[in-house]
Amino acid sequence: MKKGQTGRLTIQHIKSGGATGIFGKSAQAHDSSVGAVSKKVFAELKKKYPKYKFNYRIGISKQEINQKLCSIDSRLGQTLFVKESRIKPDGGIIEVFDKKGKPRIILVSEAKYQGKDIENIQAGILVGKNKDLDLMVAGNAIERVYKNINEIRNYMLDELHFPYVIFLQGSNFATKIVQVIKPDGTFVEIRPDTGSMNRIDRVTAANYCMPINKNYCKNIFISNKKASMMLQAASIYARCEAWTEKEMKVIMLAVAKSSLDILNQLG
Numbered sequence: 001m002k003k004g005q006t007g008r009l010t011i012q013h014i015k016s017g018g019a020t021g022i023f024g025k026s027a028q029a030h031d032s033s034v035g036a037v038s039k040k041v042f043a044e045l046k047k048k049y050p051k052y053k054f055n056y057r058i059g060i061s062k063q064e065i066n067q068k069l070c071s072i073d074s075r076l077g078q079t080l081f082v083k084e085s086r087i088k089p090d091g092g093i094i095e096v097f098d099k100k101g102k103p104r105i106i107l108v109s110e111a112k113y114q115g116k117d118i119e120n121i122q123a124g125i126l127v128g129k130n131k132d133l134d135l136m137v138a139g140n141a142i143e144r145v146y147k148n149i150n151e152i153r154n155y156m157l158d159e160l161h162f163p164y165v166i167f168l169q170g171s172n173f174a175t176k177i178v179q180v181i182k183p184d185g186t187f188v189e190i191r192p193d194t195g196s197m198n199r200i201d202r203v204t205a206a207n208y209c210m211p212i213n214k215n216y217c218k219n220i221f222i223s224n225k226k227a228s229m230m231l232q233a234a235s236i237y238a239r240c241e242a243w244t245e246k247e248m249k250v251i252m253l254a255v256a257k258s259s260l261d262i263l264n265q266l267g
Contacts, residue, residue: 034111034167037248038091041107044249045094045256052260055095055103059088065155072158087148091165094256098263106259108152108164109252111243114142114199115172117180117190118240124183134188137196138172142203149206153232161262162232163217163255166206167243172199174240175212190240206234213237215251217258 042056062085069077091109098104117135120127127136145166152164171178171190174197178190192198200212207216208231216233223229235255237243 033245034091034109034248037245037252038094038107038109040245041249041252041256042094044253045096049260053097055097056092057095058092059086060093060151060155061086062151065151068155069157076157077154087151089148089152091252096260096263104159104259104263105152105156106161106163106263107252107256108148109167109248110145110148110165111167111169111248112142112145113170114138114168115170115197117171117188117197118178121180121182121188134182135171135190135197138199140199140202142168142172142199145203146206149234156232160219160230160266161217161259162219162234163259164234165252165255166203166234166236167248167251168200168203168236168238169240169242171240172197173238174198175200175238176240178240200236200238203236207236208233213239215255215258217255218262 039056042054045052046054062080063083066077066080089108089110091107091111093105094107095103096106115136115138117127119125120136121134127133149164149166153162156162174190174192176192179187180190181187190197192200204210204212208220210216210233214235216235220231220233221228222231235251237251
């Protein structure tokens with residue numbers, strides 16, 4: 001990052017009140033909301049499956065992930081510089097203990113909010129360097145989600161399921177054309193096919209570009225010549241409008257149930 005860019009970011013950081021201002025209250029609310037829903041899902045799972053023992057934790061250490069990798073293959077999990085490093089998905093991690101008393105992950109949830117163009121347009125707020133634009137060019141913050149996805153993939157490399165759910169909301173995740181009315185009665189279109197706005201394409205690599213808004217908890221196997229490969233796809237749920245807690249809960253429970261079904265099939 002150039003010195004000028006660093007200075008501008010620092011000034012923005014101070015003026016906005018730190019991270020709260022940069023990422024916005026809506027983003028923080030969305031992140032904390034999925035955390036609250038995850039705990040409700042945890043409580044409901046304990047009630048619905050009283051014979052099972054469940055565990056909820058807010059994160060997992062890089063050291064534990066490396067140990068798991070090494071247990072699968074001694075060539076893996078060898079590099080670690082910061083022993084305290086860990087990942088903390090917004091919705092935490094829910095586990096179930098199998099017959100041998102081993103914890104198995106059945107749900108990991110995350111939420112990302114990016115793009116407040118609807119709110120700005122409705123309020124008549126112009127954006128951009130000269131404050132003369134209706135739409136703000138999208139940032140790349142969503143790409144940070146890959147770190148957590150890849151780390152959980154590493155940890156679950158020996159599993160036949162991948163219960164990672166991501167809820168995306170905001171104008172940068174529109175899946176259809178949205179017309180927003182300005183205070184003067186005119187409207188602005190938010191289009192999912194606009195490169196400067198849409199950021200869903202920045203995250204679909206996590207589900208191998210399959211259709212979004214679907215449960216991909218069960219791993220996929222594909223054949224390549226004489227070899228077979230296992231793919232672990234994240235379940236990406238995206239749209240412009242906000243996800244309600246009820247909607248998130250239904251989806252998260254479905255993914256957790258898929259995990260339990262797959263684990264039960266293995267015995």
